[in-house]
């Protein structure tokens with residue numbers, strides 16, 4: 001579906017070579033039409049690619065592992081339709097379905113969190129029904145928000161209703177309205193650890209707990225809302241919430257997911273460059289994606305690396 005995305009020659013995520021058989025497909029989704037507080041996520045794919053171009057490409061976890069060795073392609077950005085979430089999500093699910101059916105792992109750079117709905121729909125159409133791990137300050141479980149059923153604040157509610165994932169594990173959640181918390185507690189599929197809980201038990205214990213929950217899953221999908229991280233480290237997000245994760249905590253948990261062979265996709269959403277004047281949020285977002293790609297590529301190449309970071 002080549003007409004549904006556009007390549008930006010000016011900036012590319014990582015190596016510009018295009019391997020004959022890429023294992024990972026980078027796709028930007030510059031969509032922010034339901035954003036309510038600090039919009040501008042449409043600029044994030046470009047800024048995160050630009051950050052990637054300017055940082056080092058080694059892994060901090062594994063010596064002698066580099067982004068150069070990841071078999072990735074960057075197909076550019078989805079042709080989003082600003083102001084039309086429904087049509088944009090349809091396009092996104094079509095492109096994701098195509099990527100997955102070519103046995104590639106989609107790595108999606110948002111955009112607002114609503115895009116997760118189109119990604120999951122594309123995966124489900126391709127026969128994959130993953131368990132979800134969601135790094136987020138929020139549940140995004142509202143019944144509706146500002147009169148909208150389809151919004152960044154309702155996206156997980158719609159996913160629960162439509163696709164009924166068997167496990168959803170939230171990491172770093174800390175901001176909700178009562179009805180969302182009630183829903184999260186009522187649904188047996190939903191598990192969560194708050195940012196305070198993570199600090200108390202430590203990232204490695206949390207990772208062990210997540211892994212136990214995921215033991216029955218055939219496929220795993222990871223969604224990273226950058227507002228999971230504390231605004232001290234990631235100020236440029238659309239809905240910042242204090243008392244968040246450190247980058248180290250997020251990366252230590254993510255290590256265990258990125259090194260899991262069942263991973264079928266990743267997204268990183270909600271960076272808003274107009275509120276990120278120093279660029280640190282895009283730089284951290286880039287680092288998170290670079291580590292995820294390197295670690296997962298090592299596992300898919302059959303390298304023996306520990307599932308525990310260190």
Ligand SMILES: [Mn+2]
Nearest residue numbers: 137138225227
């Ligand atoms: Mn959020």
